[in-house]
Amino acid sequence: MNLITLLFGYRGSSSMYAIPMVIGGIALTLSMPAASRLTELIAQPWHPFPFAFFLSYTVISAMMALRIGASTTPDDIHPRYATAVLRILARVSFGHFLMLPLIAYSRMLFPDSVLSIVGATALIYLVCLMMSLVAMLLHVRDEYYDRSSLGRRYAFFILYFSLPLLGLISDATLIRMIALISPVQSLVTLLAPSASVLERTIALSIPGLIVVVLSVILFRKPQGRPDVVF
């Protein structure tokens, strides 16, 4: 398999890379302040939400990652999970590579925090990898039982993104920490200048740990059969 087939050799590959760029570009453009004169700034002191670009980037990339994961399952030519994991890694990495100009330009919105941008980008990358791996496993399992994995994949996506946010309802610090499981809260924490090192570490380590654990398990499995994993 050559690199080109690896990156573009699956159904809808171009749109996988294009959609996050379009949505991210629009979000970044809208995040830029509109006023050019002080009168306009005073009359309409609209401060665009600077997280908008990263939030839209996270959500869209994660949705695309679900599709990449479902499209990159072990097959007859490459029956091993390890190969599928490497293919996912390459495809997700290329998608993020194409987003690099926009990520670099987003420094306009966070002038004092280059590390925050790096942290947020790393988080999005890890979340996408994790989503792809989970989507791949769900797809393999549902394919085995001859049913569609679409509903299950998106249900997982919605639950993973939104359910932990319920922790924010509580005043207790420990329960509020549960919200960090959600990529949305993790992203906000990483980009907020007031976040502690512990919070940042937790925000990054949750998807990181899941990716590492899943990869280790999948690398040790000989065949891409669902009964081996589930």
Next chain:
Amino acid sequence: MHLLRLASRVVVACLGALILTPFLLATATPALDVSCGFDDQIMRHRFMPVHVSVSGLVAPIEGKIVARQIREAAGGLQFPILHTVYEGTIENRTYRVTLPNLEPLNPLTVEVVDRESEVIVMSENTLRFGVQQWPFRIVINDQTPAGISDPVAAPSELPIDWWAYDAVSQVWLMVPIVSSPTLEALGEWVVSGGSLVLFTGAAFPRMDSPTFRKLLPLSSPLLSASSDGVYMLQGDLKDRASSRLTRKGTPLCIEMPLGAGTIALVTTRYEDLTPQEIEQIERETRTAVRMPDIERILQNIIHSTPVPRPPYWIAGLLAAATLAGSLLFSETRHFLERVNRLRTFAGLFAALCLMVLMATAWAGVYAGRHNNRIDIYQTNTAIRVQSSFGLDIMLCTLFAEQGAVVRVDHPVTSYPLPPAMASVRNVDLSEESDNFHSLLALQRNERRDLAYFAQGRLSVAMSLTGDGVQIVNRTERELLDAYILFGDMTFCIPVIKEGTATYALTEGYLPEEKSALPTALLKWFPMRNGTVPWLLLTHPNEETIAKFDNDGFTKQVRQVAITIIEGDS
């Protein structure tokens, strides 16, 4: 018997000492006597003269005199406004200051505080009984003249800051003012729009002084007695002076515009006027014109102040370029696969990657250089007016994108006057000021306008001659881009040299980018009425934009200056 008498004297002396001791102690106790306004009359949101008399100090102390007002906002919120009246060695004397009156319904508390912040003496002063709704007339006299119900102030009580007359609509001067700075302040107030009525007649010889002559609408005053024995002042009328009232053919009231204000000369004493004449004078003389709304003047300055922002189109361009590159690549891939040119395809892929890397590097460098977010915007507008008297007005607008406590160095030694705000909900109006700086607590998206006033220095004079205009430039530098406004006409003088020179008048126009502020000032200064020429210096070199970190906040300061000089026709 002798002993008894001695004993009784001792007893009386002891009793006397006992009775007198409290009084003696009382006189040694520090005391404060504070008086505000003219004859205790004040107006809300205007400047007022404040006299703080310190007495009873056994020895001078190091400390400061602080005036405290409480300003109230919607929702029952209270904000302290602190003004340091004086800082240094405090002794038994009267300290004079001109303070903005922000909330007359609350008492004004004045404290003498030593270096250890211990309050030595405090005085709480109720201002609410003297609050006037509208500007009022004051009479300067040693005693209240018959038939007058206006506030009366003695010459010794008058302030030396022209902006202290902020709440006054008209000043009737009936007695000599010996102090030249006091008279200068009255002249400056007239230039700023004030209305001064001089009652002279037999009192003129005692009133006469070089400064008084500058105020007088007559160029060669001469006192002469009329047939009924009343002394009347006569002489040649100065340019623009005109007689408004006469008595048996002799001018009784002569009015002369000066700057934005007017001076009316009544050629007799007040006592020598009939009630009908007083009524006519009241009717004929103008009341003071105050500086128009700061908001209106500043609107043009704020409008032309740029806000640095990242070019938003670049984000779209980056996304579009990368997207176009990817789609082009994807489509080319299909074609190259068909014609089996995979080597070319690999080259194209490398070019795509290179393009993305270059775009990333460029975006990163560009964002690094242009990510100049501004937290606080400040525009300083200096308006210098020069006529027979000079005055400086500094207007400052602050706008905070982030909530911050901002330190503002005063451009002149005056306390700032914040204009009334339409809405004060959730705004922290607390303020701490001394003569040199203010600390203002600004909320996010809060705009605060401030006005400062000062005496001006006369450095340029102008008069029309037969073949042009003569300009005396004592600024020790060349002046660029000067304009003369005379009626509807505008003349340009590219360079005004140092010293005295005559310039030919070349008709031109005021460029649009420079006309905003003069146009706003036309509502205040009659620069287009055609009676006298006005010289306009727009100071193009002083318009700068500076950025610096101020207590962790990035602040952008814009300086705009204009000088307007009233000439002689």
